Amino acid sequence: MNHRKVFLAKELSLIRRLDALICCEISGLARSCCSFPTPTRLASKRRRAWSPTETFFWDLDDATRAWTKRFLARNGGKPPSMIHAGTYGATLHYLKAIAAAGTTDATKVVAKMKELPIDDFYTKGTVRKDGRVMRPYYLLQVKKPSESRYAFDYLKLLATVPAEEAARPLSESACPMVKHG
Secondary structure: OOHHHHHHHHHHHHHHHHHHHOHHHHOOOOOOOOOOOOHHHHOOHHHHOOOOEEOOOOOOOHHHHHHHHHHHHHOOOOOOOHHHHHHHHHHHHHHHHHHHHOOOOHHHHHHHHHHOOEEOOOOEEEEOOOOOEEOOEEEEEEOOHHHOOOOOOOEEEEEEEOHHHHOOOHHHOOOOOOOOO
8 A cells, every 4th residue: 555545545534533523512502693794684673683603803902803804814704604614623723732742643643632721712622522622612692883984894792601511421422432331
């Protein structure tokens, strides 16, 4: 087998393990939306009562605003969603785990991902043993047009739900990676 095939086989193995890593993340709280709200989507009075829950709020703090500014510059002025931020954050954590593990061996990288804390613009948290990323969720509310002060200022933070309250308890996990009893 040539080196390229060996590399691809290792990467496929890693992808399968990463898929297992997130298997229980998907079964948790439902995501409220997948794209950044636009003025058109938020214009109706009906939407003003809408209170989405998100794991990423671009205007949360200096770090999220700085990352969003870089994203806007590289994405033709289109703002990021939590899907963009999550993909970036997950990739960053994966690369940090490879560096810390000193290998691309999937088993070792996944173990390192669970060992290392996540500390970036998007997530301050951990990867639980069932693969769920433990991070806070944000309850947001659509602002009235008169409340918006600058571009993309459509939402306001109502509450932060701690990770332990937002996630299904590990003891209730149906993920096959968790052994109960």
